[in-house]
Amino acid sequence: MTENNDKPVRAILRMRVREGCEAQFESAWREAAAEISRVPGNLRQELSRDTDQTRDFIITSEWTDQGALDLFGRSAARDRLTSALRDLRESADRSTLEVLHVVDAQAPRIRVVVKVVVPDGKEESYERAYRKVAERMRGTPGHTREELLREVGTKNYHLFAEWESEAAFNAWADDPAHMEQTAPLLPYLLESFERTTFEIVARPEDMLPEVEAAAAKPVAAAKPAPAANPKPSAIAMPEPRATLEVKVPDLPPLTSIAGSSDASAAEFDTDVLVVGAGPAGLTLAIELARRGVRCRLVEKRAEPSSQADKAIGIQCRTMEIWENIGVVGEAMDAGSWLHGQTVFVNGRQTHQVDWDLPEVPYAHLGLPQYDTERILTGCFERHGGRVERGVELLGFTQDSSGVTARLSGGGQTSQLRARYLVGCDGAHSTVRQAIGATFEGGMGMFPQLFMLGDVDLDWTMPEGHLLRFIHVEDEEMKGMLVCVPLRGPGRFRVATLAPPRLMAEIGTGPIPPGFSQEYTPPTLADIQTVLDELAPAGTTASNLRWSSIFRIKHGIVDRYRDGRVFLAGDAAHLHPPAGGQGMNTGIQDSWNLGWKLASAVKGTAAANLLDSYQAERRPAGKSIVDRAVRVAFTDEMDMEDEKLQFLTDMQMTLTYAGSPLVGEVVEDSAGFDGGPAPGDRAPDAEHLRRFGVSHPVRLFELTRGTAHTLLAYVDTSTKEHEVIGFEKLAAKVRSQGAGLVNVFVIAHPDAAVPPQLDLPVLRDTADAFRAAYGIRGGSAYLVRPDGHVGFRCAPVSAAAIDEHLFKLFTI
Structure with a gap:
């Protein structure tokens, strides 16, 4: 084969796995694949199995070119990442293939329709922002045609965006540069929009000629009296502009997710199997244990968290929950109070809100997630529970009476029978994949590269206040920095979008919805770069103790329940870190589900009680995700009543109004x-x-x-x-x-x-x-x-x- 570094290559490795080690092999491959996916030049990986020879597995990895594959093959990381697989195999055969030609399947064009309700008085600025975006979208690959229309006599606008294929749209959406293109429209899209995707099946050219975008000119919107059934009126048909969402492929299914099940089994090993011992899983396990319900809580991490983590803010509502279960005192002793929020836009203070509200039993607390998990673990143990660490869910099946799960731990696999299973297993949820739950679209679906760090800051800012710094140019948010005070003088958690250098290096390529990906932690210099751009002049960071950089695709699953299986926490919804909502929302998921599940186990629940979990928590979760995205990506406080905004952010105004259970x-x-x-x-x-x-x-x-x-x-x-x-x-x-x-x-x-x-x-x-x-x-x-x-x-x-x-x- 002639080496051609310009063409992608595929490495194919066929392995025969030792008998009885198939589940361990799959688990080891997933861990190795997660690390290999971060290697420069790796495009994708796939694990498949021979349907006739079930011990024969095929690993396929695709690389940008032969050079990238060779570089990986010579690295010390290769042996470290593949050693676990090597110990589980009997034989292996490898081939490297050069991809000569790829013929894509003929896909139909799609049209994405987005409806936006523009606030009163904002129509002209919205149309101006639209035209600015349309100009930026000129020449975008795969984007062919677009129109902006308004329903006569209303504030309802419709964006019609046409693409050559769904793949073309997805490629654009997965490129972080699209956020720069669509930034002028972001405040309106975060406020309110609906989207629908259509597949174009026919277009009679003699009846619907193509419109030349360059020839189109804006026209004034007519404003007659509202009609009974208003029809859209053309505002502009300018240069191409894209909409914000289309169906995005879900995470690929696990190669083998099914376990064995005996529907006639009369005995259960436990009442509820909870997968994942983060804050959501621990809260659910505590609620079940408090009610005398048998519960197994498994966590694939061998050790509990012992360093900083993303979640740090404990909301007022969570503090009330912790009072109920008896841990609020421990939390207050370990945390630090947040006294208010100060917002700066382009260096000028625009808002300062003190959070000393006498009608709220507890204020906003800063507490690292490892402390949260430590406190909740202790509570669970006091109720007789135990976190089973180093135990991974491999798969499960369910029937009308229960769930049969396959677990891996300590080098062995086992089978467990439970009445119910709850997936609190995070962004990469095995449970979510198994039930086929998918993330729905939305502005928050687009991947962002976030950077976090715990540093000392040398500056003069209000003590005890959460600080937001926003940079705006020409009505567009160009930068965002959030600083949360931690225990210790001058200590802060900083959260921001990654600087351009890191965005260019690692912020590209597709990631599935509802997915987060960690990368090599940023340096103190990376954090200082953002501070130089957004913080007050002369601000200096030092003593970096912990940092993280990751991409995330926000969203919420289409359903929280599938039969006897439930989702809670990050397995059901992902949020931007600047919003401070994710962990608290997961705790509330479990707080809602725990008492209902216990009632069902004990045989006292009404027929539709468990249905109310999805009916109540999914609308609440969607509202919280949408708001978290608005808070993270807009340049202003979005409520005139700052007290109400604080109560809303603290989930104190959360309601289940309209639930069939109230x-x-x-x-x-x-x-x-x-x-x-x-x-x-x-x-x-x-x-x-x-x-x-x-x-x-x-x-x-x-x-x-x-x-x-x-x-x-x-x-x-x-x-x-x-x-x-x-x-x-x-x-x-x-x-x-x-x-x-x-x-x-x-x-x-x-x-x-x-x-x-x-x-x-x-x-x-x-x-x-x-x-x-x-x-x-x-x-x-x-x-x-x-x-x-x-x-x-x-x-x-x-x-x-x-x-x-x-x-x-x-x-």
Whole structure:
């Protein structure tokens, strides 16, 4: 063969694996392939198996040229990366092939339609931004035609982008340079857009001639009265411009993901198998253990994290969850408080928000993820659990009664039978791949190269504040830097988009959606380069303790559940690090799922209870992903009410409104003056008084634990016989709720409450409960174990409460 360094080459290695070592071989290949994928010149790798000779595996790797393959073959890394495979094989045969010609399959053209709702008064700036992007898209390979239209009499714009093929669009989308091209439109696209992809199957040329882009001129938008069915009117058909999303291939399926299953098995090794011992997996395991549910928690990492990690911010809502499970004190002792946020745009301070809000029980805490995992691991162990480290999920099957999983650990494979399986196994989730869940499109789908580092900063900035530095040119964000204070004087975590040098070196090539890829850590000089561009003049970084650089493709899976298998945490959604949402959202996934799964295992769950996990968490997750992307890639605070923005960012305003699991019954003459609606977070209330207790009681002390909490409020208008009737109501509720509903009476200071009432009574001495819950008169709230309002009624209605409990429990 004549060497030709300009042509790609493929190396093909056929191996016969030792009998019984097939699963170990697949696992070892995945680890080796992950490292080889970072080697310069490597294009792709593939593992396949002979369907007739099931011990015969074929490894295919493609390289940019022979030189790249030779360089890798001579490196010390080659032996290190392939030694694990060598020990598991009986024989091997290798070939290297030069790719002479490639004929791509004839693919149809596609048209991507994106609908954008532009805010009032922003129409002209939006159209101007569109034309700027269209000019930049001129000459983009594969991009053939484009139009911008607006629905007559509305603010709804439609972008029609045509591409030669889906592959051409994907190649453009995977190139980070596209963000520079589309930057002027980013603020509008992050705010609101919908997309649809069409395959062009026919085009009668005599009826629809091609439009010459160069000849098109902008025309003013007509503004007649809105029509009943408005039709798009042309704004411009300029030089090419691309839209933002199209179907992107999912991660390739594992070569062998199926295990053996015995649908008739009557015994289970455990009730729930949780895969992944990060914050989401640990939280779920704790919730199951608190309720006496058998749980196996496996983690393929042999050792727990012992150094810095990406996640560092603990949101106010997470702190409330940690109070409930009993670890908030440990977290406060190990972390440092974040007092507020200061934003600078082009060197000028535009916002400064202090986060000292008395109505929020806990502030925003800075805590490295390794400390989070350490604290949660200790909690799980106190409940009798144990993290099984060095154990990897190889595959599983499920049937109507349970899941059969294959595990690898300690050089051996084993089989485990569980009622349910939950994948908390991160961005590269084996569980997600196995059930075929895919990431949906969106602006956040595009890969970005992020750089993180823990450094000392020599500057004069507000202490204890999270700092954002934005650089804007010609209405476009050109740079972003976030600095989060850590424990220790002058210590900060910096997060930013990678500088151009690193972007050019490693920020190219396709990556699948919902994927993150680590690279060689950046240096102190790389971090200083960004500080020189964005931080105040004279800022100097020193003492680099940890750094990371990675590409990520944000997104959310199309479903959170498949039969008896669930996804939570990064396995279900990925976020940009600057938004500070990913880990906290994963914890809330598990907080929502834990009590429902425990009820199902114990046989007390209503038929559709588990369906509510996806119904509640996926819309919440999508909203959080979208917002995290907006926060990370826009140059301004996106809410006029800065207090509301903080509460939203802290997930304190998260609601499950519209869930089939929440509801209310309110008579016209009663009702509520605001207060938390069904699905909203149930707020705390202080200064409650209980007879025999000398100190005030918080509402969170009543709702803490693993049960639902029914709060019946009585005021001076409530008759004594009605209060006595609560005893009968409480008895029925406890019975119907399988002993998982606690009942309390919250009384106005002057309400008549019989002293012999066989229910716990707390006086609302400071009117805090009535005010926080918007109560007018006699009423009831049912607070779920996850701290959200499940139901409310006014006045108290035993029949309405009884009907709602049918949604929760099997009667």
